[in-house]
Amino acid sequence: MLSLENITNTIHEWLNATFNPTLALLSEFVLIGICAIALFAMLGLSLVLMERKVAAYMQLRLGPNRVGPFGIFQTVADTLKLMMKEGLTPDGADKFLFNLAPFVVMIAAMMLLAPIAFARGFQIWDINIGVLFLSAVSSVSVIGILMAGWASNNKYSFLGAMRSGAQIVSYELSAGLSIITIVILTGSLQISDIVNSQENGWWIFKGHIPIVISFITFLIAITAETNRAPFDLPEAESELTAGFHTEYSGMKFALFFLSEYINIFIACALGATLFFGGWMPFHIGHWEAFNQIMDYIPSSVWFMGKTFFLIFLLMWFRWTFPRLRVDQLLSLEWKYLLPISMINLLVVTVMAIMGWHF
Amino acid sequence: MIEELGTTSEGYMVINIGPQHPATHGVLRLVMTLDGETIIKTEPHLGYIHRSIEKMCESLSYRQFVYVTSRMDYLSSHMNNHGCSLVVEKGLQVEVPERAQVIRVLMDELTRVASHELWWGAMAMDLGAFTPFFHSFRERETITDIMEETCGARLTMNYICPGGVMADLHPDFQKRVKKFVALFKSKFHEYNELVTGNIIFQNRMKGVGILSAENAISYGCTGPVARGSGVSSDIRKLYPYEVYNKLQFDEVLETGCDSFARYMVRINEMLQSIKIIEQLIDQIPEGEFQAKTKAVLKLPKGEFYQRVETARGELGIYIVSEGGTTPYRIKFRSPGFSNLSALPHLVKGSKIGDLVATMGTLDLVIPDIDR
Amino acid sequence: MFITNYIKDIFNGMKSLLTGMKITGYYFTHHKEIITEQYPDNRATLKMADRFRGEVVMIHDENNEHACTGCSACELACPNGTIKIINKFELNAEGKKKKAIDTFVYHLELCTMCNLCIIACPTDTIKMEPNFEHSVFDRSQLTKVLNHTGSKIKAGVE
Numbered sequence: 016m017l018s019l020e021n022i023t024n025t026i027h028e029w030l031n032a033t034f035n036p037t038l039a040l041l042s043e044f045v046l047i048g049i050c051a052i053a054l055f056a057m058l059g060l061s062l063v064l065m066e067r068k069v070a071a072y073m074q075l076r077l078g079p080n081r082v083g084p085f086g087i088f089q090t091v092a093d094t095l096k097l098m099m100k101e102g103l104t105p106d107g108a109d110k111f112l113f114n115l116a117p118f119v120v121m122i123a124a125m126m127l128l129a130p131i132a133f134a135r136g137f138q139i140w141d142i143n144i145g146v147l148f149l150s151a152v153s154s155v156s157v158i159g160i161l162m163a164g165w166a167s168n169n170k171y172s173f174l175g176a177m178r179s180g181a182q183i184v185s186y187e188l189s190a191g192l193s194i195i196t197i198v199i200l201t202g203s204l205q206i207s208d209i210v211n212s213q214e215n216g217w218w219i220f221k222g223h224i225p226i227v228i229s230f231i232t233f234l235i236a237i238t239a240e241t242n243r244a245p246f247d248l249p250e251a252e253s254e255l256t257a258g259f260h261t262e263y264s265g266m267k268f269a270l271f272f273l274s275e276y277i278n279i280f281i282a283c284a285l286g287a288t289l290f291f292g293g294w295m296p297f298h299i300g301h302w303e304a305f306n307q308i309m310d311y312i313p314s315s316v317w318f319m320g321k322t323f324f325l326i327f328l329l330m331w332f333r334w335t336f337p338r339l340r341v342d343q344l345l346s347l348e349w350k351y352l353l354p355i356s357m358i359n360l361l362v363v364t365v366m367a368i369m370g371w372h373f
Numbered sequence: 374m375i376e377e378l379g380t381t382s383e384g385y386m387v388i389n390i391g392p393q394h395p396a397t398h399g400v401l402r403l404v405m406t407l408d409g410e411t412i413i414k415t416e417p418h419l420g421y422i423h424r425s426i427e428k429m430c431e432s433l434s435y436r437q438f439v440y441v442t443s444r445m446d447y448l449s450s451h452m453n454n455h456g457c458s459l460v461v462e463k464g465l466q467v468e469v470p471e472r473a474q475v476i477r478v479l480m481d482e483l484t485r486v487a488s489h490e491l492w493w494g495a496m497a498m499d500l501g502a503f504t505p506f507f508h509s510f511r512e513r514e515t516i517t518d519i520m521e522e523t524c525g526a527r528l529t530m531n532y533i534c535p536g537g538v539m540a541d542l543h544p545d546f547q548k549r550v551k552k553f554v555a556l557f558k559s560k561f562h563e564y565n566e567l568v569t570g571n572i573i574f575q576n577r578m579k580g581v582g583i584l585s586a587e588n589a590i591s592y593g594c595t596g597p598v599a600r601g602s603g604v605s606s607d608i609r610k611l612y613p614y615e616v617y618n619k620l621q622f623d624e625v626l627e628t629g630c631d632s633f634a635r636y637m638v639r640i641n642e643m644l645q646s647i648k649i650i651e652q653l654i655d656q657i658p659e660g661e662f663q664a665k666t667k668a669v670l671k672l673p674k675g676e677f678y679q680r681v682e683t684a685r686g687e688l689g690i691y692i693v694s695e696g697g698t699t700p701y702r703i704k705f706r707s708p709g710f711s712n713l714s715a716l717p718h719l720v721k722g723s724k725i726g727d728l729v730a731t732m733g734t735l736d737l738v739i740p741d742i743d744r
Numbered sequence: 745m746f747i748t749n750y751i752k753d754i755f756n757g758m759k760s761l762l763t764g765m766k767i768t769g770y771y772f773t774h775h776k777e778i779i780t781e782q783y784p785d786n787r788a789t790l791k792m793a794d795r796f797r798g799e800v801v802m803i804h805d806e807n808n809e810h811a812c813t814g815c816s817a818c819e820l821a822c823p824n825g826t827i828k829i830i831n832k833f834e835l836n837a838e839g840k841k842k843k844a845i846d847t848f849v850y851h852l853e854l855c856t857m858c859n860l861c862i863i864a865c866p867t868d869t870i871k872m873e874p875n876f877e878h879s880v881f882d883r884s885q886l887t888k889v890l891n892h893t894g895s896k897i898k899a900g901v902e
């Protein structure tokens with residue numbers, strides 16, 4: 016069967032047979048880089064379109080429907096427009112930091128791609144601390160946001176950046192704690208191990224209540240970490256016009272915009288990996304025939320399906336809920352999510368030690 | 374006072390909200406002194422959309438000046454026109470036919486629903502929820518369609534004129550209004566499910582923007598803002614005009630004094646307006662839609678005052694006449710201006726997010742404030 | 745007690761959020777509720793209300809005749825100087841000089857569609873058209889002459 020794993024293996028063998036190992040490794044780097052950038056562009060375009068369509072249908076509208084069939088080229092046209100626009104740097108801004116910030120955010124988002132398992136055996140880097148790497152690098156983007164807000168020399172941007180700092184730092188905690196529950200149950204930080212541990216059932220469907228709770232906290236935390244409504248305070252447009260990227264225009268703005276969507280993708284991919292079994296097909300107990308059919312669906316489709324389902328959930332939140340106030344945002348984290356996830360972690364640990372889970 | 378770097382001598386940050394800002398819904402400028410996110414002081418600066426309507430009216434005849442008032446509070450243009458027509462009729466001592474009175478009240482109440490509908494959507498949008506805006510526009514659109522059919526315009530109708538109304542009702546009017554009432558009733562529960570009951574929304578609204586009854590009176594607040602503080606101020610009840618004293622409806626009063634109370638007043642007012650519409654829609658009396666008036670109207674020498682209840686509160690119209698064909702002096706007491714004056718008091722010490730929420734519950738229409 | 749309240753709060757909060765999501769979810773899946781009008785595409789079927797006030801036009805009959813006497817009542821009724829009536833003097837059949845309309849200048853860019861001129865006109869010569877597509881590239885194109893070229897007043901209208 017044609018699968019991504021076979022393709023990568025064939026390419027790998029062919030490269031190693033043709034060139035010496037260093038050259039082969041280098042060309043693999045280049046290939047991966049090209050693939051990653053292509054994936055970025057595709058994700059950015061499709062997620063923005065998806066967001067606009069989802070929003071439109073929830074708001075009794077049609078959404079983009081002029082450029083191409085069903086408006087599928089709308090985002091391409093928008094990107095072209097953004098590229099044509101002048102990338103303005105305000106007069107009082109710290110020029111170097113101002114121009115650096117979008118790239119910091121973007122590169123942080125790109126680095127997150129490394130340990131994600133897109134399909135069976137299709138992973139850039141199966142690092143043994145995969146989950147830790149993800150949660151560590153994802154906090155780097157806050158530096159870019161703070162940079163952008165500070166360097167813009169604009170009070171709106173500044174307020175937005177400060178909000179973003181407080182928000183990401185706090186929600187990192189409960190995101191981390193809910194990830195740890197799965198790590199404890201799996202006993203490994205490696206993404207491939209976590210996926211393999213869900214061979215005979217995804218964690219969310221195994222019937223452990225603490226895991227459902229940690230899934231909910233995880234969902235809330237990643238919504239906050241990716242600055243999505245109802246936690247979009249850093250860019251709350253009715254309060255701060257556009258928050259930390261008020262002063263950005265053209266392609267620099269597009270990079271912020273793109274990295275926001277990439278971050279959503281990564282966060283949802285992580286969620287899918289931890290709770291929904293990554294690329295694992297859906298299996299039910301001993302229904303062999305059913306399991307066979309499920310196995311027949313390629314693993315990459317499973318992975319993308321789960322990720323996009325989670326992304327849809329986040330979009331659903333965004334287009335339904337009003338925004339929280341900044342102090343409520345923090346009290347939600349410190350008074351509700353953190354205590355709950357700590358107790359939850361305790362319960363999971365006891366479960367793991369006593370061997371109650373399966 | 375505002376120094377070069379935008380900080381005060383105490384080290385507070387000074388920030389301009391507006392004149393171009395998504396939350397002000399128009400060109401209002403608020404100069405805010407902030408300590409971090411906390412508001413120390415708010416200063417509304419007005420005049421960005423001042424069109425000197427009062428002065429303009431002095432050079433227009435008594436028939437002409439009515440249409441300008443549609444441009445004040447453009448969301449309650451019928452009520453503005455209504456008030457102007459009433460004051461001219463008072464001066465001329467014209468008796469308006471029963472049919473015209475009923476039509477006027479019906480139009481007023483439809484406009485009130487439409488205005489609150491828009492407010493509801495905009496309010497939710499201020500709080501970051503976009504979807505309700507489109508949902509409220511679905512119902513509002515039905516009303517504007519009715520207006521378009523009968524009055525010939527969707528926003529600045531200029532339909533109510535001295536002596537009655539400009540044209541008779543469209544033959545389909547009753548049918549379409551009934552359809553709207555049915556639609557509204559079938560969709561109203563969504564308003565509560567989508568926004569009112571939402572835990573985030575309630576937390577954002579409850580306990581912020583406290584306006585005590587004494588303060589509401591001393592700032593001159595009227596309309597839903599005052600009624601949210603438990604101050605009875607419904608002109609339709611207190612100084613009934615047209616057929617309002619024959620109608621069964623309640624003045625909506627809430628005693629919460631906070632943003633949520635003001636929100637609930639408007640939500641319940643929509644239901645009361647629907648109640649009024651339902652009472653009248655089958656009882657439109659036959660007859661003339663306009664009283665016979667002279668081609669050129671001349672008010673006798675004197676002063677005339679009339680108040681009406683617009684969607685935002687009490688609109689007072691004061692005319693001084695020298696006996697000529699144009700008013701000598703005209704003065705509008707607009708509800709938005711007084712309600713805005715309470716804003717600095719309301720948001721003092723709260724967060725920027727609360728400013729937006731509180732401003733939303735005041736339901737400001739900037740052209741009404743500036744005129 | 746504190747703990748039960750705490751849990752109850754969370755539970756009720758979640759429930760309220762889910763009710764909201766149910767509504768947006770309903771509209772997401774029920775596309776027949778969509779209210780978008782695809783404007784330039786539906787121009788053929790788009791019907792404006794017949795009373796809609798879009799612009800002032802002068803009624804001409806098939807003989808290119810109108811009923812405007814040039815009395816300027818509309819010009820006087822207009823609150824913002826949108827209408828300018830330019831009259832000329834014509835010799836009528838009996839050789840008497842008679843006032844008649846030469847040009848009825850209508851500044852669409854100034855008009856507020858208030859309907860006052862229509863009401864003022866004693867001969868019901870002008871009316872409102874429901875045409876709303878007024879955008880042009882040059883403002884001068886908005887200044888219109890309402891009486892058609894070569895048109896004249898109907899016989900019998902005073």
Ligand code: SF4
Nearest residue numbers: 822855856858859861
């Ligand atoms: S509609 Fe009003 S503004 Fe327009 S020409 Fe007639 S009177 Fe003047």
Ligand code: SF4
Nearest residue numbers: 812813815816818865
């Ligand atoms: S259009 Fe009517 S009011 Fe105007 S000049 Fe002609 S007849 Fe008189």
